[in-house]
Amino acid sequence: MPRFAANLTLLFNEVPFEQRFAAARHAGFDGVEFLFPYAWPEQQLAGWLREQGQTQVLFNLPPGDWEAGERGIAALPGRESEFRTGVEDAIRYARVLECRRLNCLAGLRAPGVDEARQWETLRENVRYAAGRLADEGITLCLEAINSRVDMPGFMLDTSSRVLQLIDEVGADNVRLQYDLYHMQIMEGDLIRTLQRLMPRIGHIQFADNPGRHEPGTGEINFRSIFRVLDEAGYDGWVSAEYRPLTTTEAGLGWLDG
Secondary structure (H helix, E strand, C coil), X not given: CCEEEEECCCCCCCCCHHHHHHHHHHHXXXXXXXXXXXXXXXXXXXXXXXXXXXXXXXXXXXXXXXXXXXXXXXXXXCCHHHHHHHHHHHHXXXXXXXXXXXXXXXXXXXXXXXXXXXXXXXXXHHHHHHHHHHHCXXXXXXXXXXXXXXXXXXXXXXXXXXXXXXXXXXXXCEEEEEEHHHHHHHCCCHHHHHHHHHHHEEEEEECCCCCCCCCCCXXXXXXXXXXXXXXXXXXXXXXXXXXCCCCCHHHCHHHHC
């Protein structure tokens, strides 16, 4: 079976955030991720990780004003300075948390802004971030998020769009973050796509579809997918990023294979 990590933003919400590390460890997760670390001091987060002997698998660059609906600022002209400051903040956390993968959320299409200009802004911001993270030995991931259900207007909504951007950036440390839930909605044919794109994938996340709940609640054949990952020799983390249908513990049957 793959190496599984728990996304603590979505899982183990039955307890306060600081207790989710222990809850994940008790459930068998050696790795954890969460959307953003910036609400907590980096040393405090590092302490919670050390107490449980866990690996910080990934977190996102600052996304702008999340509460106001922003979903990344990398594609927003005029926000380049803020983006670069966010890259430095993320690097500071990554150093302390010993996290070797960061994800950049591209953001939404901006009304009234030429899409070609947004794409150029995105490309140059990603190129800058890739260079800074390369200096730190960190991989930069770019995630395709579905624009049909969860994030209408998201700039990178298919794996092909992400790969186009990666090719234009031309940096060795940029990889596709492949989320099974989002790509089932946008593309389907998950197994063949994973097999084809495996050399370019830096991180994998999953939830079932529809509903974005745990495996076994929807249409995705996770047993087959996990087998394919093993057969392909994928040695990265596979992160559970779903909303439990009831409680987290009640929905962990998939871990038993």
